[in-house]
Structure formats: C-alpha cells, structure tokens
Amino acid sequence: MSARKILLLVGDFVEDYEAMVPFQALRMVGHSVDAVCPRKRAGESVKTAIHDFEGDQTYTEKPGHRFALTATFEEVDPTLYDALVIPGGRAPEYLRLEPAVLDLVGHFVKAGKPIAAICHGAQLLAAAGGLSGKRVSAYPAVGPEVRAAGGSYVELPMSGALVDGNLVTAPAWPAHPEWLARFLELLGSRVTP
Numbered sequence: 299m300s301a302r303k304i305l306l307l308v309g310d311f312v313e314d315y316e317a318m319v320p321f322q323a324l325r326m327v328g329h330s331v332d333a334v335c336p337r338k339r340a341g342e343s344v345k346t347a348i349h350d351f352e353g354d355q356t357y358t359e360k361p362g363h364r365f366a367l368t369a370t371f372e373e374v375d376p377t378l379y380d381a382l383v384i385p386g387g388r389a390p391e392y393l394r395l396e397p398a399v400l401d402l403v404g405h406f407v408k409a410g411k412p413i414a415a416i417c418h419g420a421q422l423l424a425a426a427g428g429l430s431g432k433r434v435s436a437y438p439a440v441g442p443e444v445r446a447a448g449g450s451y452v453e454l455p456m457s458g459a460l461v462d463g464n465l466v467t468a469p470a471w472p473a474h475p476e477w478l479a480r481f482l483e484l485l486g487s488r489v490t491p
Contacts (some may be wrong), residue, residue, distance in 0.1 A: 309389030314346035314362030316385035386417020394425035
C-alpha cells in the first residue's frame, strides 16, 4: 500500500467521533492526514460535539473534546492531497457559506479524487455541486438537500455505508467500520487481520 495524503475538513462543533476516529484510524494504517479549519492555524483547535442516539426524534448533543488542527486552511494546496474527509456535526452547516471551502471541496469533486462524507458532511458536497447524479447516504435530515442538489438519497441503517464512484457516504458515526473500510478500498489500502 502506498501512503496517501488526506485532508480532513473540520469546524467548531464538528461531530467528535466523526473527526477523531477517521483522523486516528487513517494515520494508524500509514496515511498522512492534515486537519484544517477556515480562519484557524495549525496548532489551534476546534470544539467538538458528541451526537448520540437515545430514542428521541433526533440525536442529542453533548460537549465533546478539543480537536487539534495540524495545518493552516489558508496555506493548504488541495492539488497536493489525494483524498478528502468531511465529518458531520454542525460544522458543515456554516462551513458551506465560505467560498474558499466550496472551492476546496470543488477541487476534489472535479478531480474525481476519493471523498468520504458522513452525516451532515453531505451538506458541503451539496453546496459545492458534488452530488449531482450520485447515490448518497447522509443523516436522514439531510436527505432533502441531497435530492435538491441532484443526488439520490439512499436511506441506510446507521451502521451502513454506500459507495458511488469516488464517493463513500454514511448516515452517522455508528457506520465507522463500514464507512472507513470502503474509504480505505477507494484509497487502494488493504488492511488484513
């Protein structure tokens, strides 16, 4: 397996598990991962939120951890990265208002590079024009946005993941085993027991 250079796009109140788990797991198998957030520098951090499924009509939210950034957003050259990871939580909702974020996401879409989006991460792909003609899973509340952006929303169990070309998506963090396994396949990685 050749190591890939991966960009992880986060913001304040990103879902804790959806940022921390892929960041650590992808590094564990030998990939290089840079975590960035607009208007924040390497060494600074974002606040995370923990979303849980406790039988309510939607997820509950609790304070998470501080997640350290490893690169400075404004200095990142997306052409130097092989893939993009977009975690969910509340961050995608406001990050999609940033033209520089949409340009960055658009680079990965247009170049056909592997993209892993989970939960509300599909909001960024929708805003960047990256869902047209794609079959996509996301948190159910994002389904209308997927359809409005020209994608086909696919409802999956919370533990499921879906691959369509260069895009792997999932509804929420319970899908990490499947979502990350499918993303590793897109990256050409092979993990054996």
